[in-house]
Amino acid sequence: MNKLTDERKQILESALLEKGATKKFLADIDDIQELIFLITVLNERSDKNVGFNIDDSTELIYKHLVGKISELSEYFLISDGSTGGLLIKDNYADLFTCREFAEDAVKRYSDMGVECSVFESKNAGRNIFEYLYYLGVKYLMVDCTESSYSIAVKRNDILSKSKIRKSAECDIDNPSLRFAISNFYCSLNHKEAFGIDDKKLNNLQNLMIYYTANAKYLVPAKRIPENPEKLTMAKTSVENQGELLTVFTDKPEFDKSYSDEWEFAVLDLERVLQSAVAGKCNGIVINPSSERLSLDRATINHIMKTAKNIKIKA
Secondary structure (H helix, E strand, O other): OOOOOHHHHHHHHHHHHHHOOOHHHHOOOOOHHHHHHHHHHHHHOOOOOOOOOHHHHHHHHHHHHHHHHHHOOOOEEEEEOOOOOEOEEOOEEEEEOOHHHHHHHHHHHHHOOOOEEEEEHHHHOOOHHHHHHHOOOOEEEEOOOOOOOOEEEEHHHHOOHHHOOOOOOOOOOOHHHHHHHHHHHHHHHOHHHHOOOHHHHHHHHHHHHHHHHHOEEEEEEEEEOOEEEEEEEOEEEEOOOEEEEEEEOOHHHHHHHOOOOOEEEEEEHHHHHHHHHHOOOOEEEEOOOOOOEEEEHHHHHHHHHHHOOOOOOO
16 A cells, blocks of 8 residues: 555646546556545546546546456455454445555444454455355445545456356355345444434345345255265254254355265255254254354244245345
8 A cells, every 4th residue: 555645646636637547547556545546536526527538537447446456465354243244334345455444444433332353355265255255245345444535346346246166066155145144233233333223124134034035055964874875964052042953055154164074955945944843953053154143943934924025126
């Protein structure tokens, strides 16, 4: 990160407004803050006659910006202390291009009463934008602090869905479900700090119910050596809830907990419930290493019934 001084801003602004953005002009500009600053300049002059097409220049800078973001070696996000997942606010996750900005954001959120910490991209265990895909994060707020220039970007503009590497064994994933879970619980836990009203919270809960009911899950199973025709299902013991059937939303989550000796079945929620009953489990736990969403049998039945009356806009 370069320190964006007033002198540097004046040089950039003058050069930009002379002819607009060109590939030659952008060739030597690698700094994220400088690129966001240039887009900010154009946004502030969108209603003025500058002698070139502002929309074309903005689009060219934006494409250059997301290219530079994708080339960074490290990123910093914000982990929510109440859920253990990423902090979600207004459907966005924060992404920072330097630790200093991330730490500033943690202080700002902490002043709002939100317990959180810096999450380093190296801890994701994979390409950070693939990681964000599986979490269902579609929108990122880049470098949003009181002392920096910020911009909203689409994760898909940095790494499109078509380029996500998926397991050859299973292409099941549930990014919409995982995001709905995180979004609801972040909003619920930080309702006052984020100004979430009951109507919005109810809408977020309905989204979570809908995607939970309509997802397909990976259910681990292992063959019994003494009787290979029989399978034993994976269970997780949860305090005050007893044994729960362990299920996963995608192969990366499955791989966090189970080795190659475990197989898996792909089941809808109704069949998952049937498996829980057959295995004498009190319910299920979804993604025990991340979201850890526990649902007892009665709640699963309620979710399946309620989801039938929920309409989601495409």
